[in-house]
Amino acid sequence: MLYSPAIVAEAVVNGLMTGAVYALVALGLTLVYGVLHIINFAHGALLTAAMFAVWVLHSAFGLDPYLAILPLAPLFFGLGYAVQRFVIGPASHGDDGNILLVTLGLSILIENALLAGFRSDTRTIATDYGFQVVEAGPLLLSMPRLIGFAAAVAVTVLLWLTLSRTDTGRAIRAVAKEKLGASLVGINVGHVYAVTFGLGCACLAVAACLLMPTFYVNPRVGNAFVLVAFTIVVLGGMGSIPGALIGGLFIGVVESLCGLYLGDSLGQIGIFLIFILVLLVRPTGLFGAKA
Amino acid sequence: MTGRALMPILVAALLIGAIPLFVSANTVLNFLVFTLIIALAAQGWNILGGYGGQFSFGHAAFFGTGAYAAAILQSRFGINAWAAFAIGIAAGAAIGWIIGYLSFRSGLRGSYFALVTLAFAEVFRILANASAITGGAAGLLVKLDVRPENFQFASRAVFVWIALALVVAVLVLTAWIERSRFGAQLVAVRENEGAAKALGVDTLKVKLTAIALSAGVTAAAGALYVQYFLYIDANIAYGTWISVEALLAPIIGGAGTVLGPLVGAVTLHGLGEITKTLAGRVPGIDLVAFGALLIVAVAFAPDGIIGLARRLRARIGGGGGA
Known part of the structure; x- marks a missing residue:
């Protein structure tokens, strides 16, 4: 099958735009991994929860999805902080296998609580700008997805600046490198863990707000994203923020092109094959330090 | 193997095996078969x-395989159901060995191993x-032809006993592993692989044997x-639900x-049924309880219910001795 260059170019650009939001979801995951050295299996369920929060704010108060970032990002930061501080931390007794299981438990709990509360219906938000397009040369770009792309890149840069320039960022990096040393110089490790987890959840809240104008939500929607996010994190190197962005963009393009050439039902298989291949050949990722 | 090790297995088998003799309600027998498959x-x-x-x-990868x-061999190639069942187990074990070979050879463990299996x-x-x-998204039906040689029975009780027989066989296998040289090496890998x-200890070989056995048993389910x-x-076959069930229990x-x-x-x-009865037919409510129970x-109870029971017995035993 050969497609005209314009169709392929459009698939690539669409992939980049989806990829940026994927990157944002992966950012939270990679941040938590880089510092706590755990894989947060509740990440997808938390994203679903954030997307439902956007939907509720819109349908109950008419709040615009983009404006919902203002209340939801701090709210999810607080939620993430509390979950790490009062549930994951105490319940896992510092054992990696336990953390894996506790976050899996959380994910089952949140996903099914949402199912019980909202049932399995798929919901969408209708906005005035949902179908607006921007002309860029021969390409027609969806306005909300362009906004999503720009905002996702902006948040990544912001997070990177926070980590490299602020005191909190320094504390986070110190704990990531050497937990014991950090606590010896007076850094409260439990607090830093919780802040990191909170930042990861705030990223999810922003991603949810950027997704909702063009995407749908149902109780299982997070699963699709979280597997993609795992792939991105592994590809970009666990804990690497630039890796998450580049990995996200790359995966977005791969998905888009696989969808074009293989059809929708097989479209995601390219992602998982990359995932398995990277895990088997180079588990530290393309940007990660050698283990 | 000592009688002491086999006693609890025998008691469990008799307790569950006796239920179909007294209860004939389909809901109860369905519950039993399903729970035994999960077990x-x-x-x-x-x-x-x-x-x-x-x-x-x-583990859905093995369950589904x-x-x-079993389904494809019967419905597409007309192979006898019992033979298909045996081949299904072998196929699962083979897939397990291959996945294990690929991931253990690359040194994957912990979170990475969890991710690659997923x-x-x-x-x-x-x-x-x-x-x-x-059969694609529509799935695959096995033709209804109720005859023992087709591994199909009119009575659900027979299925309870067959499922129970398999569970008991694996209980005995596990008890044997626990006491064998292979089991000791496997536990050593868990506790400290480097040591x-x-x-x-040929850790790769031990892990490969373990994953092939493990996959074969789950494929039987x-x-x-x-x-x-x-x-x-x-x-159903490759969904996350079965991976989660296989791990939760x-x-x-x-x-x-x-x-x-x-x-x-x-x-x-049991808890799932109770929650559903109490909360009505709210979808997902039993799984909310599962998630909470996993965290708790x-x-x-890091060693589960068996660990709690052992601790309790040790405390009572210690108190009686003093």
Whole structure:
């Protein structure tokens, strides 16, 4: 099958735009991994929860999805902080296998609580700008997805600046490198863990707000994203923020092109094959330090 | 093997095996068969995860392979159901060995191993959902032809006993592993792989044997599922639910113990039924309870129900002796 260059170019650009939001979801995951050295299996369920929060704010108060970032990002930061501080931390007794299981438990709990509360219906938000397009040369770009792309890149840069320039960022990096040393110089490790987890959840809240104008939500929607996010994190190197962005963009393009050439039902298989291949050949990722 | 080790297995088998003699309600027998199938899948997980410490999040890959192999061989190639069942187990074990070879050779462990197993299960799910031989998204039906030589029975009680026989066989196998040289090496890998290697244990070989056994047992659960429900589709066979069930039951019951998976499966599904009865038919409410129970178990009962029982017995025994 050969497609005209314009169709392929459009698939690539669409992939980049989806990829940026994927990157944002992966950012939270990679941040938590880089510092706590755990894989947060509740990440997808938390994203679903954030997307439902956007939907509720819109349908109950008419709040615009983009404006919902203002209340939801701090709210999810607080939620993430509390979950790490009062549930994951105490319940896992510092054992990696336990953390894996506790976050899996959380994910089952949140996903099914949402199912019980909202049932399995798929919901969408209708906005005035949902179908607006921007002309860029021969390409027609969806306005909300362009906004999503720009905002996702902006948040990544912001997070990177926070980590490299602020005191909190320094504390986070110190704990990531050497937990014991950090606590010896007076850094409260439990607090830093919780802040990191909170930042990861705030990223999810922003991603949810950027997704909702063009995407749908149902109780299982997070699963699709979280597997993609795992792939991105592994590809970009666990804990690497630039890796998450580049990995996200790359995966977005791969998905888009696989969808074009293989059809929708097989479209995601390219992602998982990359995932398995990277895990088997180079588990530290393309940007990660050698283990 | 001593009688002491086999006693609890015998008691459990008699207790469950006697139920169909007194109860004939279909709901109860359905519940029993389903719980035993889950217990069997969980026993498979327990060999690799409980004794070997390698947490798989993708045991659906084996459950589904067993299920599809049994279903495809019967309905597409007309192979006898019992033979298909056996081939299903072998196919599951082979897939387990291959996945194990690929990931253990690359040194994957911990979170990485959990992720790669999850990804394999997802790839199988997508493939089964899209290819023709598995019936695609519509799934695959096994022809109803109730005869013992077709592994189909009119009475649900017979299925309870067959499922129970398989569970008991794996209980005995697990009890044997626990006391064997292989079992000791497997536990050594779980506790400290580097040290085990330094002492001359061929850790790769031990882990590969464990994953092949583990996958074979879980594949048996999948093949049994097909014989009972006579239907399979990609989301049942390779869905996350079965990976989670296979892991939850041993963790709740007691990972790395002989009876843990069975105790866990009975507890979880008993609790699920109770929650559904209390809360009405709200979808997902039983799973909310599962999730909460998993967190509580990890926090307060790291060795599961079996661990709690042992602690309790030690306390009572200690008090009586003083």
